[in-house]
Amino acid sequence: MRRARPGPRRGGGAPAGAAARPRFYGRRRGHRLRPGRRRLLDELLPRIRVPDPGEAGAVEPLALFAGAVGEVWLEIGFGSGEHLAAQAAAHPAVGLIGCEPFVNGLSALLAEVERLGLANVRVFPDDARLLIPALPEASLARAFILFPDPWPKARHAKRRLIDDQALAALARVLADGAEVRIATDDAGYLRWILACLARAPAFAWLARRPADWRHRPAGWPPTRYEAKALAEGRTATYLRLCRLPRGPGQGRERA
Numbered sequence: 001m002r003r004a005r006p007g008p009r010r011g012g013g014a015p016a017g018a019a020a021r022p023r024f025y026g027r028r029r030g031h032r033l034r035p036g037r038r039r040l041l042d043e044l045l046p047r048i049r050v051p052d053p054g055e056a057g058a059v060e061p062l063a064l065f066a067g068a069v070g071e072v073w074l075e076i077g078f079g080s081g082e083h084l085a086a087q088a089a090a091h092p093a094v095g096l097i098g099c100e101p102f103v104n105g106l107s108a109l110l111a112e113v114e115r116l117g118l119a120n121v122r123v124f125p126d127d128a129r130l131l132i133p134a135l136p137e138a139s140l141a142r143a144f145i146l147f148p149d150p151w152p153k154a155r156h157a158k159r160r161l162i163d164d165q166a167l168a169a170l171a172r173v174l175a176d177g178a179e180v181r182i183a184t185d186d187a188g189y190l191r192w193i194l195a196c197l198a199r200a201p202a203f204a205w206l207a208r209r210p211a212d213w214r215h216r217p218a219g220w221p222p223t224r225y226e227a228k229a230l231a232e233g234r235t236a237t238y239l240r241l242c243r244l245p246r247g248p249g250q251g252r253e254r255a
């Protein structure tokens, strides 16, 4: 799903009074939606939408699922949602929260949620960096960032989703022992991610041998972007990380 080069947010940046809002560089809209997809945005999205943290304050992940799930996983930038929908279908006792500002991708996920009758999906249709600070410490059991936009030009590197701050924010909301899965097809971004991880004391890379990062592990459904990258001859790298246990007195105690 490598799309035309994203431009700056329409409307010229943050509105007055929203100075803390991070700038989102991707596209929020693509081609015109079919009526069926628009209906899903009007009718299904309000039923499974994660409340705006600006209005709700703290967002407790388990409460979004009314106690019907035992743990919650987060996918950041789910694209068209094929990975998220497959994980939700395979793990009905897990709640899946997906963040994606691109409305066409969001509508594709909603179509899958409806088609498969998935009751364990919640959607934050915006920048994940607005939601993560509102999540309680150690409230997630797994996180996925699959093929984030690589921003290969050096002058655009600061637009990358994964950086030191993002990993620190993720470390706060992940439970001890939680798994993080990251994939990229961009060698420069891979080096960047590994450098960030080397500076991130909360994470350990679980790889033991090259096959661990060269092949998509079992239980990791493919994504649309990945399929396109592989079809175009690029190589994907799959990283599995562990959120290391907090020391005594660090973070909230979990039941």
Ligand SMILES: C[S@@+](CC[C@H](N)C(=O)[O-])C[C@H]1O[C@@H](n2cnc3c(N)ncnc32)[C@H](O)[C@@H]1O
Residues within 6 Å of the ligand: 001, 002, 024, 026, 027, 076, 077, 078, 079, 080, 099, 100, 101, 102, 105, 126, 127, 128, 129, 145, 146, 147, 148, 149, 161, 223, 224, 225, 226
């Ligand atoms: C290259 S696409 C990959 C999509 C999907 N993960 C896949 O593998 O097919 C990256 C996606 O991340 C989304 N994205 C970028 N920045 C984001 C952010 N801050 N929060 C949530 N999603 C974001 C983009 O809108 C885009 O859909």
